[in-house]
Amino acid sequence: xxxxxxxxxxxxxGMTNKKSLKxxxxxxxxxxxxxxxxxxxxxxxxxxxxxxKLSINESVPSRFSPECPNSSLLNLHLHxxxxxxxxxxxxxxxxxxxxxxxxYTFGSGTRLTVV
Amino acid sequence: AQSVTQLDxxxxxxxxxxxxxxxxxxSSVSVYLFWYVQYPNQGLQLLLKYxxxxxxxxxxxxxxxxxxxxxxxxxxxxxxxxxxxxxxxxCAVRTNTGNQFYFGTGTSLTVIP
Numbered sequence: 573x574x575x576x577x578x579x580x581x582x583x584x585x586g587m588t589n590k591k592s593l594k595x596x597x598x599x600x601x602x603x604x605x606x607x608x609x610x611x612x613x614x615x616x617x618x619x620x621x622x623x624x625k626l627s628i629n630e631s632v633p634s635r636f637s638p639e640c641p642n643s644s645l646l647n648l649h650l651h652x653x654x655x656x657x658x659x660x661x662x663x664x665x666x667x668x669x670x671x672x673x674x675x676y677t678f679g680s681g682t683r684l685t686v687v
Numbered sequence: 688a689q690s691v692t693q694l695d696x697x698x699x700x701x702x703x704x705x706x707x708x709x710x711x712x713x714s715s716v717s718v719y720l721f722w723y724v725q726y727p728n729q730g731l732q733l734l735l736k737y738x739x740x741x742x743x744x745x746x747x748x749x750x751x752x753x754x755x756x757x758x759x760x761x762x763x764x765x766x767x768x769x770x771x772x773x774x775x776x777x778c779a780v781r782t783n784t785g786n787q788f789y790f791g792t793g794t795s796l797t798v799i800p
Contacts, residue, residue, distance in 0.1 A: 599778070614777055614790035628787065651797075662730055675721055675781075676788065678730035 578663050578679035587653060588685055593682045595646040595663030604646040605676065606638060607662040615662055622668060639678060653686045658686075689714040691778050693791035698767055701799050708763040708794045710778030718780040720761040720789070722752055724774045734776075737761060748772070773798045 576597045585591050603622050607615035619639040621630035635657075637649040646663055660683050664676040671675065694709045698756040712718065719738050723731040735746025742754040752763045761778060 575798075578730075585696050612775070612793070612795070614793050617787060620787065660728075666729075675719075675733050678732070680725075680730040681728075683728070 574678035575619065576663055576665055576677050578661075578682050580682060582685075584611070584687060585650065585686045587655075589653075590649070590651045592650065593607045593648040593661055593663075593684075594597045595648075595679055596644055597665045598679070599665065599677065600643075601665035601677070602643060602668040603666045604640065605664040605666075606646070606648050607664065609662055609681070619648075628678055650684075653684075655686050658685045689716075689718065689780050689782060689789045691780055691789050691791035692779055693776075693794050694790045695794050696792065697722050697795045697797070699797045699799055702770055703765050705769050706764065706772075706796065708776050708778075708796065710761045710763065710791055712759050712761065712778075712780045714759075714780060714782065715782045719783065720752075720754060721779045721781070722746065722750070722761070723777045723779060725777065725793075727774075731777065734763070751754075768796075768798045770798050770800060772796060 579594045583661045605620050606618040608618055609615045617630050618632045624640045636651050639647040660681045662681045663679040666676045667674050690713045692711045699755050700706045721736045722734040724734050726729045734750050735744050735752055736743045737754045745751045750765050752761055755781050776794045779788045
């Protein structure tokens with residue numbers, strides 16, 4: 573299995589809703605990432621998990637809450653989002669340490685629309 | 688600090704013509720270099736990467752890139768493009784010590800029939 577699977581593929585939510593994005597990989601990667609991507613822009617790093625521990629938080633608002641329940645799963649909990657949070661949310665994974673130069677494997681993303 | 692510059696935001700090219708997408712980087716430490724492609728409404732797919740060794744790197748879908756250390760460049764080339772190559776292309780660098788990628792702003796390649 574060489575894929576990163578993200579669910580759902582599309583999500584529409586109101587500003588008062590609570591929802592979660594899910595990401596799963598079975599490649600044995602120990603680093604996992606959440607990126608936010610606006611149209612025609614490069615991905616922006618949000619969070620990095622290394623060995624299931626949060627290692628980087630790029631000053632993301634608290635309405636985004638990441639969770640890494642185990643080495644294969646990564647969640648992003650959403651609450652009280654704003655319309656400007658509408659974007660493509662990408663999950664990625666990679667090897668850790670000396671093998672980290674192999675590059676990321678990206679999921680196909682969740683297209684989020686906040687209304 | 689690391690940075691990546693993609694000099695062309697949009698590149699239109701006729702089908703079966705050659706194409707070059709330019710990428711320059713800046714870093715005070717050794718880096719690994721990557722090109723990713725993103726088709727509409729999809730995630731990013733790795734095209735090729737340079738880690739060490741031969742400066743000419745071949746990737747998927749007939750793409751290749753050449754690492755030039757003196758010019759700090761990693762330009763992507765394809766001798767003959769197809770309609771299916773229409774996509775967004777991102778150059779990225781990663782240091783040999785960290786997990787974080789630094790992406791360029793992207794180049795939108797449009798292949799014209």
